[in-house]
Amino acid sequence: MSRAVRIRQPGGPDELVVDDVEVGQPGPGEIRIRHHAVGLNFIDVYHRTGLYPLAMPAGIGMEAAGVVEAVGDGVTHLKAGDRAAYASQPPGAYCEVRVMPAKTVCKLPDAIDFETGAAMMLKGLTAQYLLKRTQPQGGLKEGDHVLFHAAAGGVGLIACQWAKAMGLQLIGTAGTDEKCALAKSLGATHVINYNQEDFLPKVKEITGGRGVKVVYDSVGKDTWDKSLDCLSPFGLMASFGNASGPVPPFAPGILGAKGSLYVTRQTLFTHIATREATQQMADDLFAAVTSGQVKIRIDQRYPLEQVREAHRDLEARKTTGCTILTL
Incomplete structure (x- = not known):
């Protein structure tokens, strides 16, 4: 079982509910990952409000970092025990454990901690494709x-x-x-x-x-x-x-x-449509961060249970830098 944030219908922050959900085994091309931290992004607001429609009920959240617990058939770039981080479809990162596609999950360099990894993937890959590819x-x-x-x-x-x-x-x-x-x-x-x-x-x-x-x-x-x-x-x-x-x-x-x-x-998910493109962009981001050229500022931390408050602050433009949910 895993604590996970779910939305049952589009609406305001009160639609965000923390439930206990069952997590199964990864299928072909999938992994199961236990999160250490989860990133918060404005696209999460678009999903919650219905601007970007989801099939309800739905999970929410697009980036996180943690440890791979199991891999399904056909997954060769990750193994159980690997530190990993991602920005990925489908939504569902606001949780402790999930099964998800492995394609856009990348090994996290040892020099980058889990909180930084969770905060940097969607935003950092977005900055990468804007400045380098757009x-x-x-x-x-x-x-x-x-x-x-x-x-x-x-x-x-x-x-x-x-x-x-x-x-x-x-x-x-x-x-x-x-x-x-x-x-x-x-x-x-x-x-x-x-x-x-x-x-x-x-x-x-x-x-x-x-x-x-x-x-x-x-x-x-x-x-x-x-x-x-x-x-x-x-x-x-x-x-x-x-x-x-x-x-x-x-x-x-x-x-x-x-x-x-x-x-x-532009959308990030067009740029990371393949495993090769995802890894190339992530390697560029990891190099920028580990070299010190780019520092990831985490200015807000909220426990998973305070996800409604996190969304209110984000929409009210009270936040700066990156925001993470802690587990």
Whole structure:
């Protein structure tokens, strides 16, 4: 048996219920893993509210770290006793023990503890595919400006550090002076408190009127229009979340009028669709963390039983860095 968070219908944090569930043996291509810590991400809110629909009742949670207890037929990259971490479909990480597909589970280097492993996988792999795989025409070069919204969040703080290591000039936005200072301390070249000043003219000022080569945006509706105007000609709008709500439909013709812009909507799970791609991206992330180029900040810890409070704080934008559930 395992304690596990379940949702029976879409809704608010009160729909999150801790139940005892039975855990079976892994089938072909699966493992059973006992978690030591679980990561919290905004995609979990989308699953809970129904923005990203799940078949109910459902588990929830997309990343965790722990020890492999058993492996099914055909699993060759893991064995019982291995330390491991993952960001993976299907949801269900908010639990003590689970059976799950092995494809996107990676061995966790000994130099990385379980809490860090649980906090870093989904957010770190997201930062990896954004900065390394989601690039504007001609790529990104040292000195290039990029705009990163929610720069003091879990993905944002990793991106600030990684962008600095790549020689990029990252302009980060956040909602308080404290969050801006945090992003600046971890590598953002410039920061903008969007509650105190309009980020569009500030970006134009910072870039000498040229705009940025790429905008990385997990906020969605509230930042979309001005973000397009922050781009230089042939710039890339890379949307990867909807924290303020989904982006409304728009006429493609505006992209021409604003400078022959490119738009993409990215998801991590397209990038980690194969075992080979997952391992390649994870190796890049593990190297960045073990070298010290990227430090994983865990600013909030909640026991599994306080999962409702964790979701309320996340939605209220009270959190910074990474958040984990402890077991």
